[in-house]
Structure formats: C-alpha cells, structure tokens
Amino acid sequence: MNDIKQKLVVGLNLPARVGMELSQVCTPALLIDLDAFEANVATLRERLRTAGVRHRAHAKTHKSVDIARYQIEHGGACGICCQKVAEAEIMVAGGIADVMLSNQVTDAGKIDRLARLAHSARILVCVDDPGNVETLSAAAQQHGVELECLVEIDCGARRCGVEPGSAAVTIAQKISASDGLKFAGLQAYQGAAQHIRDYAERRRHLETAVAQARDTVSALQAAGLSCDIVAGAGTGSYYFEAASGVYNEMQCGSYIFMDADYQRVLDAAGKRISEFKNSLFIWTSIMSKTRDFEAVCDAGLKVQSVDSGLPMIFGRDDIEYTTISDEHGVIADPHNRLRLNQKLKLVPGHCDPTCNLHDWYVGIRGDKVECLWPVSARGMAF
Amino acid sequence: MNDIKQKLVVGLNLPARVGMELSQVCTPALLIDLDAFEANVATLRERLRTAGVRHRAHAKTHKSVDIARYQIEHGGACGICCQKVAEAEIMVAGGIADVMLSNQVTDAGKIDRLARLAHSARILVCVDDPGNVETLSAAAQQHGVELECLVEIDCGARRCGVEPGSAAVTIAQKISASDGLKFAGLQAYQGAAQHIRDYAERRRHLETAVAQARDTVSALQAAGLSCDIVAGAGTGSYYFEAASGVYNEMQCGSYIFMDADYQRVLDAAGKRISEFKNSLFIWTSIMSKTRDFEAVCDAGLKVQSVDSGLPMIFGRDDIEYTTISDEHGVIADPHNRLRLNQKLKLVPGHCDPTCNLHDWYVGIRGDKVECLWPVSARGMAF
Numbered sequence: 058m059n060d061i062k063q064k065l066v067v068g069l070n071l072p073a074r075v076g077m078e079l080s081q082v083c084t085p086a087l088l089i090d091l092d093a094f095e096a097n098v099a100t101l102r103e104r105l106r107t108a109g110v111r112h113r114a115h116a117k118t119h120k121s122v123d124i125a126r127y128q129i130e131h132g133g134a135c136g137i138c139c140q141k142v143a144e145a146e147i148m149v150a151g152g153i154a155d156v157m158l159s160n161q162v163t164d165a166g167k168i169d170r171l172a173r174l175a176h177s178a179r180i181l182v183c184v185d186d187p188g189n190v191e192t193l194s195a196a197a198q199q200h201g202v203e204l205e206c207l208v209e210i211d212c213g214a215r216r217c218g219v220e221p222g223s224a225a226v227t228i229a230q231k232i233s234a235s236d237g238l239k240f241a242g243l244q245a246y247q248g249a250a251q252h253i254r255d256y257a258e259r260r261r262h263l264e265t266a267v268a269q270a271r272d273t274v275s276a277l278q279a280a281g282l283s284c285d286i287v288a289g290a291g292t293g294s295y296y297f298e299a300a301s302g303v304y305n306e307m308q309c310g311s312y313i314f315m316d317a318d319y320q321r322v323l324d325a326a327g328k329r330i331s332e333f334k335n336s337l338f339i340w341t342s343i344m345s346k347t348r349d350f351e352a353v354c355d356a357g358l359k360v361q362s363v364d365s366g367l368p369m370i371f372g373r374d375d376i377e378y379t380t381i382s383d384e385h386g387v388i389a390d391p392h393n394r395l396r397l398n399q400k401l402k403l404v405p406g407h408c409d410p411t412c413n414l415h416d417w418y419v420g421i422r423g424d425k426v427e428c429l430w431p432v433s434a435r436g437m438a439f
Numbered sequence: 440m441n442d443i444k445q446k447l448v449v450g451l452n453l454p455a456r457v458g459m460e461l462s463q464v465c466t467p468a469l470l471i472d473l474d475a476f477e478a479n480v481a482t483l484r485e486r487l488r489t490a491g492v493r494h495r496a497h498a499k500t501h502k503s504v505d506i507a508r509y510q511i512e513h514g515g516a517c518g519i520c521c522q523k524v525a526e527a528e529i530m531v532a533g534g535i536a537d538v539m540l541s542n543q544v545t546d547a548g549k550i551d552r553l554a555r556l557a558h559s560a561r562i563l564v565c566v567d568d569p570g571n572v573e574t575l576s577a578a579a580q581q582h583g584v585e586l587e588c589l590v591e592i593d594c595g596a597r598r599c600g601v602e603p604g605s606a607a608v609t610i611a612q613k614i615s616a617s618d619g620l621k622f623a624g625l626q627a628y629q630g631a632a633q634h635i636r637d638y639a640e641r642r643r644h645l646e647t648a649v650a651q652a653r654d655t656v657s658a659l660q661a662a663g664l665s666c667d668i669v670a671g672a673g674t675g676s677y678y679f680e681a682a683s684g685v686y687n688e689m690q691c692g693s694y695i696f697m698d699a700d701y702q703r704v705l706d707a708a709g710k711r712i713s714e715f716k717n718s719l720f721i722w723t724s725i726m727s728k729t730r731d732f733e734a735v736c737d738a739g740l741k742v743q744s745v746d747s748g749l750p751m752i753f754g755r756d757d758i759e760y761t762t763i764s765d766e767h768g769v770i771a772d773p774h775n776r777l778r779l780n781q782k783l784k785l786v787p788g789h790c791d792p793t794c795n796l797h798d799w800y801v802g803i804r805g806d807k808v809e810c811l812w813p814v815s816a817r818g819m820a821f
Binding site: 409 | 452454463465466467468499522523525528542543545546548549557567568570571593597598600601602630680724726727728729730733735737738740741743744745746762763764765766769779780789791792795796797798817818819820821
C-alpha cells in the first residue's frame with residue numbers, strides 16, 4: 058500500500074495537505090465528503106445484509122485501494138470487481154485478496170498477466186467465447202493456478218455476453234471440462250438499465266434480465282452445473298436483483314459517490330432516490346468575473362466527464378453551470394452574486410469517468426482535510 | 440527531462456516498448472503516427488513563416504515536454520502556451536524557457552507559484568481584472584522577478600476577458616504602472632469559433648474578433664501603450680488572424696494531432712480541411728464478438744472524451760462506433776467482418792481532453808514503435 062502511494066506521490070503536485078481547511082484546498086480538486094461516503098457504505102451494507110445477498114464492490118468507480126479496503130473492512134464486501142487487468146494488478150498489489158474481472162480478457166498478453174495474478178489473490182473472470190475458454194485454460198495450467206470463470210449473458214444491455222440459455226450452457230460445460238479453470242457461475246449485468254429515469258420502465262428491463270438469469274441458471278442446473286455465484290446489479294437497480302431470489306452477488310459501484318445523472322433516477326413514487334448522498338464533488342474557483350450575470354470557473358472538461366450531462370452546483374439553485382470547455386466552465390449568475398476567487402462544489406455529471414481524471418481524492422470531514430487517497434488505478438485501462 | 444520521465448515511469452505499466460511491432464502494442468493505447476505528426480508541424484511552420492507571424496504552440500493539447508521541445512526545435516515555435524500553473528511548472532522543469540499562461544491566475548497560492556517560475560523562464564500571463572494586477576505585482580516584487588502581462592479581451596467567446604476598447608486600456612495602464620509587471624500586449628482568442636463548420640460563418644466571427652483586436656490595439660496606442668504581442672488563434676481559424684495585419688502570435692494546438700470534430704470543419708469550397716493529417720489514434724481491440732452484426736471494443740469513456748462526439752474508425756467506412764460506456768464501445772459491423780482480438784485505430788472526437796486521460800504517447804513509424812513519450816503534465820489542472 059505504501060509502495061503504491063509512493064509511486065504516485067513522487068514528483069506530483071498535491072492539491073491539499075492533511076489538516077488544511079477546505080477553503081485552502083487548491084482548485085480544481087476532487088473532494089470526498091467522508092461523512093456522506095461512510096453513510097453510503099453503511100446504507101448499502103444494511104440493505105444487502107437484510108436481503109441476504111453478498112456485495113462485491115465495483116472498483117471501476119473509484120480505482121482506489123483505500124476505498125476498496127474500506128468497502129471490505131467496513132462495508133461487508135466479499136471482494137471487489139475490476140474491469141481491466143491493470144486495475145486488478147493495482148488492487149492485488151494493494152492487498153485486495155478476492156478480485157473478479159467483470160469483463161472479458163481475451164488478449165494473450167493480458168491473459169498471461171491475469172494468470173500470474175492468481176498466485177496472489179482469488180481471481181474470477183467473465184467469459185463469452187468458447188475459444189477464450191481454451192486460452193484461459195492454457196494460461197492457468199502454464200502458471201499452475203486456478204482461474205474461476207463466470208459465463209456472461211447479455212440480459213438486455215447489448216454489450217458483452219452470449220444469449221441466455223443454451224449458448225451459456227455450452228460455454229459453461231467447456232469451462233467445467235477445462236484444466237486450470239473452475240466454473241463459478243453466471244454474470245448477468247443489465248448496465249443499460251441503471252440510469253433509466255422512470256421506475257416502471259427500469260423495473261420492466263430488470264424483470265426481463267432476472268427472468269433470463271433464472272432461465273439460464275435452470276438450464277445450467279439441468280446440465281448438472283450449479284452456479285455458486287449469480288452476479289450483476291448496480292446502484293440504479295440492485296433492489297430488483299437483490300429481491301429476485303436468483304442473484305446472490307451485487308456489483309454496485311456508484312453508490313459510494315453518486316452523481317448528477319443518478320439524481321435524475323426516480324423511485325416508484327416518481328421522487329428522486331435519496332437513500333445515497335452526494336459525497337463526490339469538484340472543488341472549483343471563480344477565476345474570471347467580467348460580466349454582471351456570468352462568471353467563469355476553473356473546472357472544465359479535463360477534470361470531469363460530461364458524457365451524462367453538465368455538473369450541478371451543490372447547494373445552490375440560484376446559479377447554473379451552463380457551458381463547458383477544456384479548462385473553463387461558464388456559470389450563469391442572474392443575481393450577480395459570484396465574486397472572483399469564490400469557491401463552489403460541483404456534483405459531476407458521471408462519477409466513474411470523472412474520478413479517472415484525477416490523481417487524488419481529498420477526503421474532507423466538515424471543512425477540514427482528513428486524508429488524501431491516491432486514485433491508485435487511474436488510467437489503468439489495459 | 441529525464442527526471443520528469445522517471446517520475447512517471449516508476450511503477451506504472453507501459454502499453455508498449457520501443458522497437459515493438461504495432462500489432463503487439465497493448466490496448467487501449469494512445470498512438471501518434473510520427474510521420475503525420477511531423478508533417479503537421481512542418482506545414483504550420485511554413486504557413487506562419489510565409490504569413491510573417493510567430494507561433495507560440497499551445498501545450499494544453501498535448502501536455503508533453505517532448506512535443507513542446509519538438510515544436511520549438513523543429514516547428515519554429517517561439518515558446519509555448521499553458522492553461523494552468525501546474526502545467527507550466529512541468530514544462531519549465533522540462534527545460535521550456537518561454538511560457539505564456541494564456542489564462543487568468545487569480546488565486547494567491549497559484550500567483551506565488553507563478554512568480555517563482557519566473558526565476559527559471561520567461562513567464563507571461565493574461566489578466567482581465569484590476570485587482571489581479573495588484574496581486575500579480577505584489578508577488579513579482581516579493582520574488583524579485585518580472586511577470587509580463589497581456590490584457591485579455593472577450594472577442595466573442597463569452598468566456599474570460601474584458602470588453603474590447605476602454606476597459607482593456609484601463610487594465611493595461613494599471614499593469615504598465617505596476618512594479619514587477621511589464622505590459623506585453625493583447626490576448627484576443629476566439630475559442631468559440633474554432634469548430635464552426637461553415638467557412639463563411641466562421642469568417643464572420645473572426646472578422647468581428649479581428650476588428651475588436653484592431654480597435655483595442657489602436658486605443659492602447661492612443662494611450663501610449665504599444666503591444667509587443669497580439670495573440671490568439673487556433674487550428675480552426677489561424678489563417679484569418681495570421682492574415683489580419685493585427686495579430687502577430689498564433690496559439691495553435693490541435694494541428695499536431697487533429698480529431699474527428701475538426702474533420703467536420705469546412706473550407707471556403709465546403710470541403711473538409713485537409714492541410715493537417717490525423718496523427719492521433721486510440722489503438723483498440725475487439726474484446727467480445729457474440730452477435731453477427733455488432734462487436735465490442737475495449738476503448739470507452741476512460742480513454743477518450745466524447746464532449747464533441749463519438750470517435751471515427753480510421754480507414755474504415757464499413758463499420759461504425761455507435762455506443763460508448765465506461766470501458767466499452769459497441770461497433771456496428773453490418774458485414775460481420777470483425778473478429779475477436781482484431782485491432783482498430785480510432786480517431787478521438789476531441790483531442791485535448793482525450794490526451795489528458797493517458798499516461799503515455801506511443802510513437803509509431805509505419806508499423807513499429809519508435810518512442811514512448813510521457814504525457815508529462817497529465818492531470819496538472821491546478
């Protein structure tokens with residue numbers, strides 16, 4: 058852990074120091090409100106404990122060894138998910154002992170790296186191609202390790218995964234018959250449904266996914282293959298999967314931070330879902346104020362992803378972030394209240410790709426900096 | 440230079456090694472086609488030499504000390520522009536001797552860092568606030584350095600900058616009268632016009648900007664203040680400013696790489712502008728192929744910015760990148776030609792924020808890796 062931090066500390070500017078007042082933190086910086094973050098972890102832990110399902114926290118959201126450890130030690134997580142081998146390498150080096158690649162690993166070089174990792178941690182990986190079963194098996198045998206494989210089905214997201222049912226059984230049988238591999242279960246993540254605003258529409262998509270997962274689990278059982286793990290779910294849908302009686306392992310990630318887009322996802326009563334709090338902010342300064350009804354802040358495209366829309370300004374409904382460019386944001390200020398060097402908290406549009414732009418999380422408790430956590434696996438995309 | 444590289448090398452995975460075949464480069468990775476890159480640098484050098492104006496290359500595009508040096512040593516650039524103090528710190532540490540902050544620096548801590556930098560390099564900075572003249576002057580005097588200041592006018596982009604004319608004169612007079620500061624000229628960048636598709640409309644915006652710059656230069660002259668530098672221009676407009684007789688320093692950045700959005704900017708004949716070549720690519724692999732007419736690649740939101748649209752697939756009009764998520768891209772494959780582990784080159788939608796996601800440029804000559812350049816100032820947003 059200290060080694061990893063050291064790598065990032067060397068030579069890099071720091072946006073803050075522990076003990077500093079928030080007002081002194083350099084902008085733009087990525088803040089975590091630790092009270093809100095801890096409350097979010099506790100909330101999901103209780104929800105999933107009550108539902109009787111496991112949580113395998115998704116580290117793609119935060120890419121931080123510190124946060125992964127917190128989720129395991131305080132959030133009851135059984136392990137983590139990663140999307141990339143390089144992400145998993147950082148997490149295993151940081152001491153995480155149970156890592157699922159919730160993604161395909163098909164490149165020969167990456168398969169070799171994945172098999173090496175299995176010397177240091179339990180490694181699970183998703184598969185949707187028969188040829189990939191062979192390459193994974195060969196690497197596991199070569200390195201004398203076991204790789205646990207889940208068959209991924211496409212349950213509506215139209216991304217990776219085979220068709221539910223017999224196609225999944227064919228691959229599972231091949232896994233089961235391959236040396237060095239263990240058939241571990243089913244990956245059935247409906248990623249496209251997480252951000253659907255309307256509750257009933259979201260539920261319809263999840264009912265389809267749950268039915269497909271259930272049918273596939275039955276087809277596997279009929280073929281003599283039992284699923285230790287039936288995995289999927291995210292922050293926008295986990296209550297459906299957790300109550301399904303089919304899924305037993307949830308892969309929520311964004312719940313720790315939330316973002317502007319998740320604030321538009323509604324509950325059954327048509328209200329904003331409020332069980333998780335905004336804990337992630339971009340701390341920004343007004344750097345130009347030459348017009349009465351507009352101001353310019355120092356947080357643009359290089360510190361936040363706008364794929365899901367512009368940021369919201371936390372705690373302020375009198376001003377609005379209206380235009381973004383590489384290093385600037387224009388803020389409408391109809392009452393002419395903003396002043397040069399004034400600081401604001403932005404709620405980013407989409408948390409995961411925003412975190413991946415930063416080197417550090419500045420953890421604050423109230424108005425004081427309590428910790429700096431490196432975004433340990435930032436940029437680890439391969 | 441070696442020191443800076445060292446900081447980034449330690450502990451980070453590398454996507455490639457020098458001498459490797461392109462086919463062996465790990466995906467996703469950010470590639471530079473060195474032949475195209477060098478041709479772009481030579482093309483702009485000749486255009487600006489012919490026009491008789493200087494080039495101050497914008498390092499916000501690439502954030503690379505190696506590329507900044509190349510632009511100065513081979514591209515005839517008189518120096519570079521940066522947008523952030525932390526970016527300038529990296530560039531000065533890397534040996535760049537002439538750096539303009541083409542942006543406001545108003546925070547006390549950042550002003551102090553900027554003044555310190557002036558011990559090691561010529562430092563210029565833009566100003567649009569009278570109070571900021573005072574804080575810059577105090578820091579320059581405290582550190583015993585000179586900061587060269589340009590007044591920034593808003594010539595149509597509605598971002599930073601004062602109104603053209605008398606407001607600019609007032610600030611210039613204040614700079615001129617302040618110890619530790621030197622009045623260096625005018626910053627008049629029309630950033631909002633760079634990507635306007637239609638030539639005539641783009642020209643209209645630039646004609647307005649040029650007229651405003653001309654009037655402001657005249658008003659300054661009438662007040663006894665001469666502009667050594669009249670700066671602005673980008674890849675989408677520089678031919679207007681260079682021919683204006685008013686501007687004398689161009690700040691083009693994207694010309695070295697180009698991107699999918701710049702391919703939509705048209706010339707006077709309504710044709711795609713082709714003087715600069717695409718030299719920047721995301722190298723990606725097909726990682727899932729379970730459906731006949733679609734495939735999934737491994738380059739999503741964490742390796743490219745989609746603020747200006749989805750990527751194009753280089754050299755292929757039979758397939759199309761249609762949907763992006765955090766770590767995946769769905770590619771329409773109507774002829775069912777793509778195969779698992781096949782590699783493709785993507786042209787990113789917007790070059791600057793895409794480069795800022797990567798730690799390394801993989802420089803290729805033909806199909807061989809010739810160099811790895813660190814994105815030295817990646818993430819240096821403050």
